[in-house]
Amino acid sequence: MxxxxxxxxxxxxxxxxxLHEYAPSIALAVTFDYGSxxxxxxxxxxxxxxxxLGIPLVEIPLEFMGRYFSSSLLSGADAxxxxxxxxxxxxxxxxxxxxxxxxAVASGLAESRGLKAVMLANHxxxxxxxxxxxxxxxxxxxxxxxxxxxxxxxxxxxxxGLTKGQIAIRGASLGIDYSTTYSCxxxxxxxxxxxxxxxxxxxxxxxxxxxxxxxxxxxASSQE
Amino acid sequence: MxxxxxxxxxxxxxxxxxLHEYAPSIALAVTFDYGSxxxxxxxxxxxxxxxxLGIPLVEIPLEFMGRYFSSSLLSGADAxxxxxxxxxxxxxxxxxxxxxxxxAVASGLAESRGLKAVMLANHxxxxxxxxxxxxxxxxxxxxxxxxxxxxxxxxxxxxxGLTKGQIAIRGASLGIDYSTTYSCxxxxxxxxxxxxxxxxxxxxxxxxxxxxxxxxxxxASSQE
Numbered sequence: 001m002x003x004x005x006x007x008x009x010x011x012x013x014x015x016x017x018x019l020h021e022y023a024p025s026i027a028l029a030v031t032f033d034y035g036s037x038x039x040x041x042x043x044x045x046x047x048x049x050x051x052x053l054g055i056p057l058v059e060i061p062l063e064f065m066g067r068y069f070s071s072s073l074l075s076g077a078d079a080x081x082x083x084x085x086x087x088x089x090x091x092x093x094x095x096x097x098x099x100x101x102x103x104a105v106a107s108g109l110a111e112s113r114g115l116k117a118v119m120l121a122n123h124x125x126x127x128x129x130x131x132x133x134x135x136x137x138x139x140x141x142x143x144x145x146x147x148x149x150x151x152x153x154x155x156x157x158x159x160x161g162l163t164k165g166q167i168a169i170r171g172a173s174l175g176i177d178y179s180t181t182y183s184c185x186x187x188x189x190x191x192x193x194x195x196x197x198x199x200x201x202x203x204x205x206x207x208x209x210x211x212x213x214x215x216x217x218x219x220a221s222s223q224e
Numbered sequence: 225m226x227x228x229x230x231x232x233x234x235x236x237x238x239x240x241x242x243l244h245e246y247a248p249s250i251a252l253a254v255t256f257d258y259g260s261x262x263x264x265x266x267x268x269x270x271x272x273x274x275x276x277l278g279i280p281l282v283e284i285p286l287e288f289m290g291r292y293f294s295s296s297l298l299s300g301a302d303a304x305x306x307x308x309x310x311x312x313x314x315x316x317x318x319x320x321x322x323x324x325x326x327x328a329v330a331s332g333l334a335e336s337r338g339l340k341a342v343m344l345a346n347h348x349x350x351x352x353x354x355x356x357x358x359x360x361x362x363x364x365x366x367x368x369x370x371x372x373x374x375x376x377x378x379x380x381x382x383x384x385g386l387t388k389g390q391i392a393i394r395g396a397s398l399g400i401d402y403s404t405t406y407s408c409x410x411x412x413x414x415x416x417x418x419x420x421x422x423x424x425x426x427x428x429x430x431x432x433x434x435x436x437x438x439x440x441x442x443x444a445s446s447q448e
Contacts, residue, residue, distance in 0.1 A: 058292060064284045064329070070336040091374075097332035100372045104328035105288070108321035112294040132372035140371050144364035148324045148356035150315075 003027040005117040005156065006110040008102050009057070011045030013201060014159060015121035016181045017171040022158075023053045027115055030058045030106050034095065035066020036073045037080065037187030045182050060105060071095040077186035082194040090129050090196040093185055099132035100141060103155065107145045110153050117154040118145065125164045125200060135160050164200055165207030172210050179213045193218040227251040229341035229380065230334040232326050233281070235269030237405045237425060238383060239345035241395040246382075247277045251339055254282045254330050258319065259290020260297045261304065261411030269406050284329060295319040301410035306418040314353050314420040317409055323356035324365060327379065331369045334377050341378040342369065349388045349424060359384050388424055389431030396434050403437045417442040 001024040009015045009029040019029065031046045033039045043059060050057040065074065072079035072092040081089040099122065106118045122133040131137060142155035159167055171178065183201040184191040191198050193216030205212040225248040233239045233253040243253065255270045257263045267283060274281040289298065296303035296316040305313040323346065330342040346357040355361060366379035383391055395402065407425040408415040415422050417440030429436040 060288045060292075065332070068282060068284075068333055068336065094374070095332070096335035096374075097328060097369070097372055097377075100328040100368060101325075101332055104321060104324040108289070108319070108325055109292055111320035112292065131374055134371065137368060137372040140364060140368035144324060144361060144368045145321070147358065147364050148321055148361040150318070150320075150355055153321075 001025045002116075004115055005119050006030060006106055006113070006115045007119040008032075008106050008121070009046045009050070010121075011042035011047075011049070011181060012183050013171065013178055013181045013204065014123050014164065014167050016045065016049050017167050017174070017176060018119065018121040018159060019049055019053065019055065020174045020176055021170060022119065023055065026055055026119070028058065028109075028113060029055050030060060030102075030109060032060050032062050032102050032105070034062040034069075034074075034098065036095070036185075037077055038073075038182060038184055039187075041182040041184075041187060045180060048180055058109065062101070062105075065095065065098075065101070069096055073185055077188060077192075080185045080192075080195050083196055084199055093196065094130055097132055099130075099137070103141055103145065107149060107153050107155075111149045111151055114151075115153070116151065117156050119156045119158075121159050122157055123159040123162050123164055123167055125204075163207075164204035168204045168208035168210060172208050178205060178210065188217065190215040190217050192216070225249045226340075228339055229343050230254060230330055230337070230339045231343040232256075232330050232345070233270045233274070234345075235266035235271075235273070235405060236407050237395065237402055237428065238347050238388065238391050240269065240273050240405045241391050241398070241400060242343065242345040242383060243273055243277065243279065244398045244400055245394060246343065247279065250279050250343070252282065252333075252337060253279050254284060254326075254333060256284050256286050256326050256329070258286040258293075258298075258322065260319070260409075261301055262297075262406060262408055263411075265406040265408075265411060269404055272404055282333065286325070286329075289319065289322075289325075293320055297409055301412060301416075304409045304416075304419050307420055308423055317420065318354055321356055323354075323361070327365055327369065331373060331377050331379075335373045335375055338375075339377070340375065341380050343380045343382075345383050346381055347383040347386050347388055347391055349428075387431075388428035392428045392432035392434060396432050402429060402434065412441065414439040414441050416440070
């Protein structure tokens with residue numbers, strides 16, 4: 001496998017799994033600090049996994065998103081709703097066109113470094129609430145990146161059709177310890193256990209039959 | 225005309241002309257400081273024209289581009305080649321996927337503010353050397369933005385088929401004083417007169433029959 005790609009890495013379950021699965025093809029990873037509640041804890045996880053795999057990591061601050069963009073994810077832990085990921089109230093957590101922005105920056109960086117592809121770990125569970133995770137967006141953005149770069153940089157999103165549970169099954173087979181990934185939208189020292197992304201995390205780990213060693217502040221409520 | 229759009233504004237001839245022509249539909253303009261030689265002088269022009277039209281302007285720093293991206297436009301005045309815009313040596317001035325990045329940020333900002341469209345002043349003269357100015361890119365990026373936002377934000381690029389000379393003709397009819405726009409890639413106090421974008425500027429103003437009051441450091445060489 002050629003080391004020809006740049007991966008957008010958050011430090012959550014999905015992108016960490018992709019980083020491990022595709023490590024032989026990943027020349028560089030990039031992570032973004034856009035001012036979300038959980039950015040700092042995610043990025044610490046991104047650093048840990050890049051270091052363990054010997055993949056260089058570029059960290060790019062996007063302070064303007066915290067300043068000018070509207071999203072409960074940028075507004076402190078108290079603004080995050082409880083509930084399932086698909087619930088209407090989780091829509092407030094969407095950061096407008098976040099994947100478009102991260103992919104655009106990653107594509108310019110890939111072209112600058114002579115890399116052939118950018119990778120994104122969007123997956124099937126994101127589709128319902130995040131327009132910029134849907135296959136139609138990924139296809140169109142891939143075309144824009146290919147046409148807007150000299151080298152015709154390619155967008156690779158191999159998890160687009162997988163659920164988070166299926167991704168966790170892959171991760172388990174790769175020996176990933178998911179307690180070294182971070183998900184919670186509230187961004188606390190421990191996962192809250194009740195926000196949409198905590199619920200999704202717990203369900204995925206359960207579906208994959210993984211012993212979930214994550215510390216949740218509200219452990220019981222996930223069973224409600 | 226509804227005030228429903230956000231315009232990407234550099235402060236050069238093309239975007240300043242579009243700002244004036246479409247002012248009744250522009251609710252907000254956004255300009256980017258990505259560390260180019262000429263950014264500060266361009267942005268001063270962007271501020272001037274927004275103030276004169278009463279359009280608010282958001283200024284977004286993208287320092288990471290100067291730090292991580294490769295382009296002679298980010299490397300100081302001495303790195304800028306002389307020559308026609310279409311020459312191969314002007315290719316070094318391309319900032320990888322710059323329009324993709326600016327449009328992605330603008331789209332997220334538009335969605336955050338409830339605006340329906342983003343506007344870009346790419347034009348036909350840019351096509352030969354800048355992949356992210358070509359109609360194929362604009363079409364694909366427009367699709368990505370529409371699909372990646374809840375509101376289906378629309379990309380408007382009404383100058384895609386116009387030459388810079390045709391744009392200058394429009395500007396003249398709008399009464400724009402082009403000495404209050406900035407083009408030179410070297411970024412000096414006065415336009416150098418010999419870089420690709422200075423040559424293009426002079427040719428466009430001549431084509432439009434406009435008395436060019438721009439001060440050029442090397443006035444004669446444009447006639448070579």
